[in-house]
Amino acid sequence: GQQLNQSPQSMFIQEGEDVSMNCTSSSIFNTWLWYKQDPGEGPVLLIALYKAGELTSNGRLTAQFGITRKDSFLNISASIPSDVGIYFCAGRADDYKLSFGAGTTVTVRA
Amino acid sequence: ETGVTQTPRHLVMGMTNKKSLKCEQHLGHNAMYWYKQSAKKPLELMFVYSLEERVENNSVPSRFSPECPNSSHLFLHLHTLQPEDSALYLCASSQGLGRTEAFFGQGTRLTVV
Numbered sequence: 001g002q003q004l005n006q007s008p009q010s011m012f013i014q015e016g017e018d019v020s021m022n023c024t025s026s027s028i029f030n031t032w033l034w035y036k037q038d039p040g041e042g043p044v045l046l047i048a049l050y051k052a053g054e055l056t057s058n059g060r061l062t063a064q065f066g067i068t069r070k071d072s073f074l075n076i077s078a079s080i081p082s083d084v085g086i087y088f089c090a091g092r093a094d095d096y097k098l099s100f101g102a103g104t105t106v107t108v109r110a
Numbered sequence: 111e112t113g114v115t116q117t118p119r120h121l122v123m124g125m126t127n128k129k130s131l132k133c134e135q136h137l138g139h140n141a142m143y144w145y146k147q148s149a150k151k152p153l154e155l156m157f158v159y160s161l162e163e164r165v166e167n168n169s170v171p172s173r174f175s176p177e178c179p180n181s182s183h184l185f186l187h188l189h190t191l192q193p194e195d196s197a198l199y200l201c202a203s204s205q206g207l208g209r210t211e212a213f214f215g216q217g218t219r220l221t222v223v
Contacts, residue, residue, distance in 0.1 A: 004152065033211060042114070042200050042214035043153075088153070096141075096208030097166075100152040 006089050006101030012109035013079045021104040022073040023089030031092040032065050032072035037103075038085045046087075047074070076106075084108055113137045114215035116201050122221045123191065131186040131218045133201030141207050142184040144176060147198040147217070159184060160207050191222045 006023045013019050023032070031050055035043035047058050049065035049072060056063055062075045072091070076083055089101040114135045123129050135142065144156040158166035159178040173195075175187040184201055198219050202212040 009150075035214075040119075040216070040219075042116075042202075042216045044214070045211050048211055090153075092208060096158070097155060098153075098212075102150060102152050 004089060004091060004099050004101040006104055008104060009102070010105040010107070012107055013076075013083060014109045015080060017079050019076045019079055019083075019106065020073060021087060021089075022071060023091070023101050024071045025091055025099070026070070027093065028069040029091035029093055030069070032063070033090040033092075033098070034061075034063050034072070034074045035088040035090065036085050037088065043088055079106075081108055113213045114201055114203055116199075116215035116218050118218060119216065120219045120221075122223060123188070124223055125191060125193070127191075128187070128189040130188065131199055131201075131220075133184040133186075133203075133215055135182055135184075135201075135203040135213070135215075137203060137205075137213060139203035139205045139213075140181050141204045141212075142178060142181075143202040143204075143212060144184065144186055145200040145202065145214075147200055153200065157186075158207070165207070188220075191220075193222050196221045 033048050034046045037043045047056050047063040052069050054065040060077045084106050086103040086105050088103050090098045092098050117132045141160045143158050146154045156170045157176040162178050173190050177185040198217045200217045201215040204210050204212040
């Protein structure tokens with residue numbers, strides 16, 4: 001699959017903060033997906049984006065499909081403790097294969 | 111029942127053992143996938159089955175052998191594994207290839223000793 005660069009690799013959140021992460025690709029995608037994985041669980045789909053420029057929300061989560069079709073970002077507003085976990089971006093070009101980022105690990109700041 | 115169920119959840123095996131991972135989906139999907147997840151690395155697609163036919167074999171070593179007896183079940187047979195094969199193995203399913211998004215199971219945490 002294609003190489004996706006996801007950043008940051010990790011972040012600390014404080015309850016109530018807004019946080020943001022992004023994903024870039026060297027090639028164009030037709031679909032961008034954002035997943036969350038809790039410890040000991042499989043990834044769960046949060047948001048799916050199918051059109052350049054699309055901005056989609058799921059509760060406190062908002063994701064956008066970049067205009068260049070080579071990037072996407074995910075925002076979490078007013079973070080809460082249960083937002084901790086690993087967030088993955090994934091992209092798909094013309095076929096069925098998904099390329100995944102390495103993940104952003106979100107933990108609570110003590 | 112959850113949509114995609116994987117068993118066992120944890121497995122420790124020696125390098126000379128033979129074991130199998132099982133995946134079952136209750137979503138009526140017709141495509142199933144095996145992924146390998148290693149720490150701090152992107153998910154790696156291993157195998158894809160569509161309508162019980164294998165459509166993808168991503169240069170995976172032959173010590174991993176998939177089997178899809180019907181559209182609801184997927185197995186990964188393991189033999190003579192190496193310690194570097196230790197990882198979380200995730201099964202997923204979707205309705206069609208690339209037309210709808212995949213649902214993942216909880217994974218099998220495999221440790222090779």
